[in-house]
Amino acid sequence: MTIKLDPWGYVDISDYDKLLEQFGIQSTSIILDKLPLKHYYFTRRIVFGHRDMDKWLEAYSRGDRVAVLTGFMPSGHTHLGHLMVIEELKFLQKMNVFIKIAIADAEAYIVRRLERTDTINYGLEYITHALAWGLDLDKTFFYFQTNNNTDYYRLIQLFSRKVTLSELEAIYGEISPGKIIAAFTQVSDILHLQLDCYGGYKYVLVPVGADQDPHIRLARDIADRFEQELGFKRPASMYHKFITGLDGNKMSSSRPDYAIFLLDDLDIVKKKIFNALTGGRATAEEQRRLGGEPSKCSIYQLYMYFIDNDSEIIEVYNDCINGKVLCGVCKKRIVDKIIDILKEHQKRYYEIRESDLLKKIVEIPNF
Amino acid sequence: MTIKLDPWGYVDISDYDKLLEQFGIQSTSIILDKLPLKHYYFTRRIVFGHRDMDKWLEAYSRGDRVAVLTGFMPSGHTHLGHLMVIEELKFLQKMNVFIKIAIADAEAYIVRRLERTDTINYGLEYITHALAWGLDLDKTFFYFQTNNNTDYYRLIQLFSRKVTLSELEAIYGEISPGKIIAAFTQVSDILHLQLDCYGGYKYVLVPVGADQDPHIRLARDIADRFEQELGFKRPASMYHKFITGLDGNKMSSSRPDYAIFLLDDLDIVKKKIFNALTGGRATAEEQRRLGGEPSKCSIYQLYMYFIDNDSEIIEVYNDCINGKVLCGVCKKRIVDKIIDILKEHQKRYYEIRESDLLKKIVEIPNF
Numbered sequence: 001m002t003i004k005l006d007p008w009g010y011v012d013i014s015d016y017d018k019l020l021e022q023f024g025i026q027s028t029s030i031i032l033d034k035l036p037l038k039h040y041y042f043t044r045r046i047v048f049g050h051r052d053m054d055k056w057l058e059a060y061s062r063g064d065r066v067a068v069l070t071g072f073m074p075s076g077h078t079h080l081g082h083l084m085v086i087e088e089l090k091f092l093q094k095m096n097v098f099i100k101i102a103i104a105d106a107e108a109y110i111v112r113r114l115e116r117t118d119t120i121n122y123g124l125e126y127i128t129h130a131l132a133w134g135l136d137l138d139k140t141f142f143y144f145q146t147n148n149n150t151d152y153y154r155l156i157q158l159f160s161r162k163v164t165l166s167e168l169e170a171i172y173g174e175i176s177p178g179k180i181i182a183a184f185t186q187v188s189d190i191l192h193l194q195l196d197c198y199g200g201y202k203y204v205l206v207p208v209g210a211d212q213d214p215h216i217r218l219a220r221d222i223a224d225r226f227e228q229e230l231g232f233k234r235p236a237s238m239y240h241k242f243i244t245g246l247d248g249n250k251m252s253s254s255r256p257d258y259a260i261f262l263l264d265d266l267d268i269v270k271k272k273i274f275n276a277l278t279g280g281r282a283t284a285e286e287q288r289r290l291g292g293e294p295s296k297c298s299i300y301q302l303y304m305y306f307i308d309n310d311s312e313i314i315e316v317y318n319d320c321i322n323g324k325v326l327c328g329v330c331k332k333r334i335v336d337k338i339i340d341i342l343k344e345h346q347k348r349y350y351e352i353r354e355s356d357l358l359k360k361i362v363e364i365p366n367f
Numbered sequence: 368m369t370i371k372l373d374p375w376g377y378v379d380i381s382d383y384d385k386l387l388e389q390f391g392i393q394s395t396s397i398i399l400d401k402l403p404l405k406h407y408y409f410t411r412r413i414v415f416g417h418r419d420m421d422k423w424l425e426a427y428s429r430g431d432r433v434a435v436l437t438g439f440m441p442s443g444h445t446h447l448g449h450l451m452v453i454e455e456l457k458f459l460q461k462m463n464v465f466i467k468i469a470i471a472d473a474e475a476y477i478v479r480r481l482e483r484t485d486t487i488n489y490g491l492e493y494i495t496h497a498l499a500w501g502l503d504l505d506k507t508f509f510y511f512q513t514n515n516n517t518d519y520y521r522l523i524q525l526f527s528r529k530v531t532l533s534e535l536e537a538i539y540g541e542i543s544p545g546k547i548i549a550a551f552t553q554v555s556d557i558l559h560l561q562l563d564c565y566g567g568y569k570y571v572l573v574p575v576g577a578d579q580d581p582h583i584r585l586a587r588d589i590a591d592r593f594e595q596e597l598g599f600k601r602p603a604s605m606y607h608k609f610i611t612g613l614d615g616n617k618m619s620s621s622r623p624d625y626a627i628f629l630l631d632d633l634d635i636v637k638k639k640i641f642n643a644l645t646g647g648r649a650t651a652e653e654q655r656r657l658g659g660e661p662s663k664c665s666i667y668q669l670y671m672y673f674i675d676n677d678s679e680i681i682e683v684y685n686d687c688i689n690g691k692v693l694c695g696v697c698k699k700r701i702v703d704k705i706i707d708i709l710k711e712h713q714k715r716y717y718e719i720r721e722s723d724l725l726k727k728i729v730e731i732p733n734f
Contacts, residue, residue: 106524113528116596146521153520154513154732157473160548161480168544177535180544181527181551197733229483230734365521366564367597 016048016241019210023217025049025239031057039091041240044304044313047088047207051216052236059203060095067193067201068092069235070208071102071145071186074122075112076253077261078129081243083345084305086133088207088240089140098199099140101130102189105365106145110178120144120365127362129262132348137361145185147365151197155188156181162225163218171214183218190219190235191226206237213239244301246276258298263346266339273299273335279320280327291321299327302334306341383415383608386577390584392416392606398424406458408607411671411680414455414574418583419603426570427462434560434568435459436602437575438469438512438553441489442479443620445496447627448610451672453500455574455607456507465566466507468497469556472732473512477545487511487732494729496629499715504728512552514732518564522555523548529592530585538581550585557586557602558593573604580606611668613643625665630713633706640666640702646687647694658688666694669701673708 020027028047032038034057041047060066070089072082089099103123108114114122127142160180168175168183193201206216216237223232245251245258253259258276260269279297281287294300294317303316316333319325352358387394395414399405401424408414427433437456439449456466470490475481481489494509527547535542535550560568573583583604590599612618612625620626625643627636646664648654661667661684670683683700686692719725 106521110524110528116525146524147517149517150514150520151733153517153523154473154734156520157477157513157548157552158483160545161477163544165543176532177530177547177551178527180547181524184544184548185524195734366518367521367562 016045016210019239020049023213025051025210025213026053028053028238030054034058034061036060037091037094039088040308040310041084041088041091043310045241046084046305047238047240049210049239050237051220052234053205053238056203056205056236060097064203065098065199065201066203066205067098067100067199068205068207069100069102069190069193070206071104071189071212072123072126073104073108073112074119074126075108075114076122077263078122078126079251079253079259079261080302080305081251081259082126083129083133083262084240084243085207086130086135089130090134092205092207093136093139097139097205098201099135100193101127101140101142103127103142103144104186104189106185107182109146110182116365116367124358124362124364125263128349128352128358129345131352131357131361132345137357142362144363144365145189147363148188148192151195152188152192155192155195156184158226158230159184159187159222163222167221168218171218183215186215187219187222190215191223191232194223194232195230202231202233204235206235208237208239209242210239213237243305244298246272246298248277248296248298260338260342262342263349264342266342269339269342270335273302273331273338276331278327278330284326287326288323291323292327294320297327299331299334302338306338307334383412383577387416390580392418392577392580393420395420395605397421401425401428403427404458404461406455407675407677408451408455408458410677412608413451413672414605414607416577416606417604418587419601420572420605423570423572423603427464431570432465432566432568433570433572434465434467434566435572435574436467436469436557436560437573438471438556438579439490439493440471440475440479441486441493442475442481443489444628444630445489445493446618446620446629447669447672448618449493450496450500450629451607451610452574453497453502456497457501459572459574460503460506464506464572465568466502467560468494468507468509470494470509470511471553471556473552474549476513477549483732483734491725491729491731492630495716495719495725496712498719498724499712504724509729511730511732512556514730515555515559518562519555519559522559522562523551525593525597526551526554526589530589534588535585538585550582553582554586554589557582558590558599561590561599562597569598569600571602573602575604575606576609577606580604610672611665613639613665615644615663615665627705627709629709630716631709633709636706636709637702640669640698640705643698645694645698651693654693655690658690659694661687664694666698666701669705673705674701 028042028050031054032042056066093099105119105123108119109116123144172179190206192198193204220234223234226232242250247258251259260272276298278299279293281290303313307313395409395417398421399409423433460466472486472490475486476483490511557573559565560571587601590601593599609617614625618626627639643665645666646660648657670680674680
């Protein structure tokens with residue numbers, strides 16, 4: 001089966017190994033040794049693939065200037081799926097690299113057809129969460145796609161000369177003027193840090209969900225075409241699996257009952273978790289006999305994404321497949337941990353929101 | 368016959384009346400009375416058509432804020448065809464309106480595939496000519512399409528949401544990502560003055576060659592679609608005929624032997640004019656008998672575009688059709704006048720170029 005990656009759709013990418021093979025994405029297993037610090041996202045293969053991240057790590061080891069760029073689509077309230085990306089960035093930041101975060105409000109307006117004010121508000125919410133989660137303000141820079149400056153936009157104009165409509169159709173499928181502008185804007189997000197005026201970072205790593213790989217491929221092709229004219233190098237990328245929503249599908253703000261939003265009332269969080277789809281059997285008796293199925297369990301995902309301690313994960317796993325612990329108990333165990341995380345996080349979130357920090361660190365589009 | 372307007376081609380539009388009818392462009396004859404000042408471009412129908420210029424004039428009479436926006440494609444050296452546009456602007460400026468001039472360097476790079484440095488140099492040359500011809504610096508603002516600022520570029524992103532690929536194909540024929548970016552950039556040129564941050568000019572007149580009408584129509588459609596969201600009004604436009612090159616086709620820098628460049632050595636100008644195609648007959652005898660044909664004469668065009676005095680034009684015309692004055696004499700008559708104009712103009716041009724005025728009035732793109 002051919003996997004179709006659509007950065008503007010809602011694709012469930014269940015077979016990540018096929019993805020590696022089909023798109024020539026490298027497995028992260030080969031770069032594990034080269035990471036100067038470890039994170040369970042890598043060992044658990046939540047971050048499962050990359051392109052040229054080995055070269056990026058080599059540049060880092062050599063002491064070259066390296067940076068990380070990622071984007072957030074402000075099309076809904078921030079949920080655990082986004083928090084995972086923020087955690088990923090926080091980990092990379094421990095390596096002491098510069099991090100730039102694009103709020104993809106142009107894309108949210110154009111492709112998702114949101115109101116401008118909503119995209120801006122969702123964007124500000126995300127930024128606040130990133131700060132509350134502990135991204136280092138001295139090494140993090142946020143911007144809105146509709147509120148960057150001249151050289152960034154000039155890239156979009158220049159890029160457009162060297163790409164054909166057929167190429168874009170091959171990458172994205174059905175195309176529209178809006179999708180074309182959104183695609184070039186993304187490529188400018190990915191490549192603009194290489195310009196001297198934006199820091200001249202020639203080694204840029206882009207951590208994204210696998211569905212964003214089409215943008216990465218386009219950016220890498222365009223980098224090649226502007227190697228001579230603008231001195232661009234191919235960006236590196238790293239791909240994470242999406243956290244499952246509480247119904248077993250991708251966690252998305254478009255299905256709010258199955259997503260845990262970072263600002264959800266904590267009682268609601270409890271309720272959502274207790275209603276979540278698990279890998280449990282039809283009856284308690286059956287489950288004791290056959291054991292549960294963690295691979296089908298949205299609760300097990302919460303452990304995998306948010307519990308650092310490997311031995312705890314192994315215990316949960318074994319207790320499940322051996323039928324020793326049933327779903328109710330397992331849910332109770334994780335719910336307290338998630339609540340603790342969110343309680344502390346929400347406290348910091350509201351502190352930041354009430355301060356004037358946001359105004360100081362990001363320019364808000366005026367329309 | 369259907370007339371196809373292609374802003375990116377080299378279209379010879381010989382039948383201007385058909386153009387009026389086919390595209391719903393209004394004749395300027397009906398607005399002549401409403402012009403507060405006169406210029407022979409209007410009475411000679413060099414400016415032959417418009418859209419909503421009557422409304423623009425009414426706004427002007429009411430004392431509303433009005434502006435003029437036009438663009439120049441920096442794809443070659445400035446010639447008499449461009450000087451005619453500058454003269455048009457100078458005339459409009461006598462009405463005391465704000466004038467903004469886009470150097471369409473994005474378009475020249477994308478569609479005409481010029482080197483960036485060439486587009487910038489041609490652009491600066493054009494600006495210098497505009498100043499040398501006497502545009503009032505206090506009421507004129509120049510910018511490069513690749514060097515405007517955030518709100519201008521945001522418009523391009525927003526516009527792209529509300530236009531389909533089929534619409535663009537219907538307007539422009541075969542389309543490419545580059546042409547799409549160039550088209551939206553032009554629309555942003557045309558509409559951005561309506562934003563408060565650019566002056567909030569709700570009545571904008573765009574004087575252009577008829578081949579640019581596709582951009583005008585797109586801009587008017589997009590203005591309608593953003594009436595509610597951004598408070599846009601339809602821009603007005605006015606259309607001029609192209610001056611004929613010395614071989615009878617459109618004057619273009621791509622055929623330098625038949626264009627008079629504003630910085631041409633004056634001896635070269637003389638030579639070009641003496642070699643020009645005229646409406647003369649095969650022999651002197653025949654011409655004395657039948658008279659010449661001014662409508663086919665590139666020399667007669669020079670009179671029409673650059674000699675203010677109507678009675679002189681009428682005399683030249685009559686002397687020609689009556690076979691009284693032959694082409695050699697007629698050329699001699701105009702050559703001195705053109706040389707005088709250019710001599711004085713070149714002097715001012717080089718004075719400005721040697722001063723630091725340019726650096727003060729326009730930001731030059733850094734790549």
